[in-house]
Amino acid sequence: MQLLQELCEAPGISGREQKIIDIMARELSQTADSVTVDQMGNVIGFKKGRKDPAKKVMIAGHLDEIGFVVSYVDKNGYIRFAQRGGHTPKVLLSQRVKIFGKQEVIGVVEGAPAMLQEAEDRKKTPELKDLYIDTGMNKEELEKIVEIGDIIVLDREFVEQGQVCIAKAFDNRVGCYVVLETMKRLQQTDVDVYAVGTAQEEVGIRGAMSAARDVNPDFGIAIDVTAAFDTPDVKEHQQVTQLGKGVAIKINDQASISNHGIVEFLKALAKKHKILYQLEILPFGGTDAAGMQRFGKGPVCTLSVPTRYVHSPNEMLHKDDLEATIALLVKFIEECEQCQLAF
Structure with a gap:
């Protein structure tokens, strides 16, 4: 394997x-x-x-x-992204991703804070356009290593467990x-x-x-x-x-x-x-x-x-x-x- x-x-x-x-x-x-x-x-x-x-x-x-590319970095350093291939937004929330710029950067996919949403809004499936990636870095730091078009993939290791594999x-x-x-x-x-x-x-x-x-x-x-x-x-x-x-x-x-x-x-x-x-x-x-x-x-x-x-x-x-x-x-x-x- x-x-x-x-x-x-x-x-x-x-x-x-x-x-x-x-x-x-x-x-x-x-x-x-x-x-x-x-x-x-x-x-x-x-x-x-x-x-x-x-x-x-x-x-x-x-x-x-399937994956994403960086499409925009806002004034606070949050990254917006464009999809490559078909994605289901609900499986992306709070997932780690890797951004491949001049160096590898780890980020987290997030959207509107669930704890601040009304009960009905929490039941709704988010749309990709409402999600962003948080690296914890500011715009100035990010722009030294990340630019528009850099690729983004999910951050998951390969796991063997009994007769199944997960990745x-x-x-x-x-x-x-x-x-x-x-x-x-x-x-x-x-x-x-x-x-x-x-x-x-x-x-x-x-x-x-x-x-x-x-x-x-x-x-x-x-x-x-x-x-x-x-x-x-x-x-x-x-x-x-x-x-x-x-x-x-x-x-x-x-x-x-x-x-x-x-x-x-x-x-x-x-x-x-x-x-x-x-x-x-x-x-x-x-x-x-x-x-x-x-x-x-x-x-x-x-x-x-x-x-x-x-x-x-x-x-x-x-x-x-x-x-x-x-x-x-x-x-x-x-x-x-x-x-x-x-x-």
């Missing part, structure tokens, strides 16, 4: 993924025949297959996490980790493999689009987290996935529909190799599969790692689900030439 911890604790919001790019490039250089970084910031590791010509398989995990940014450093671990386990295959860390997924799946346009894969497999709402007071039919029940094979989300033939092939592989899996229909959101579907040849699917509390400072996953995701992706790449597309 050391590599996953390194990925999660490194800062890398949409459009500012350099530290994650460096980790991905370093790791892929040990397993791929070549590694490039394109003009979008996608990291692409290429592993040549035995056949020539060979079918192309693109596996994609996005580099970026910020599992969305989607988990996808990066699965891509890297899959490449380590792959022997020579018949297909050409493009292992891609994609940029700017959280703001519109932008990197996957440009990478898929260049690669033009025959098969596109996105790796991402998905919602696990297996918590108190959530009805079973609304849970989407459950922790500890295996890799989730996505049928569809709001942005893409997985090719039926790929879904059936993945199910058959999982049964054949005794890999625990569950099926997923996500009624919102999307993954890099949408970009590959639109700008590649079309056939895509997403393998998801069930995760509780997505887009919060404390996302949670089960180690067995993570292992199942890697195992199924390896088997798909090894045997994908047998996959028959279906509609």
Whole structure:
């Protein structure tokens, strides 16, 4: 889990993924025949297959996490911020953040003091525009080390506890980790493999689009987290996935529909190799599969790692689900030439 911890604790919001790019490039250089970084910031590791010509398989995990950038420092040193990616304001209150300026600065996200609010106002969910970051520094001190556009990420350490891990940014450093671990386990295959860390997924799946346009894969497999709402007071039919029940094979989300033939092939592989899996229909959101579907040849699917509390400072996953995701992706790449597309 050391590599996953390194990925999660490194800062890398949409459009500012350099530290994650460096980790991905370093790791892929040990397993791929070549590694490039394109003009979008996608990291692409290429592993040549035995056949020539060979079918192309693109596996994609996005580099970026949700975060913020500094947008204003007021006369008293309080920082206003602009979001990168989707945030739920109520999970941000009183959370620590790191600001990466000329030096690293710790701050606390706050809003109107709850103790001074009327009872009805305390029940309301705050809006991002009403929140600020307090570093305890005055404007003069801050402006020496922080400027407009500096990135801000949640301040959370990686924790292993029994069979679960808790951290910020599992969305989607988990996808990066699965891509890297899959490449380590792959022997020579018949297909050409493009292992891609994609940029700017959280703001519109932008990197996957440009990478898929260049690669033009025959098969596109996105790796991402998905919602696990297996918590108190959530009805079973609304849970989407459950922790500890295996890799989730996505049928569809709001942005893409997985090719039926790929879904059936993945199910058959999982049964054949005794890999625990569950099926997923996500009624919102999307993954890099949408970009590959639109700008590649079309056939895509997403393998998801069930995760509780997505887009919060404390996302949670089960180690067995993570292992199942890697195992199924390896088997798909090894045997994908047998996959028959279906509609």
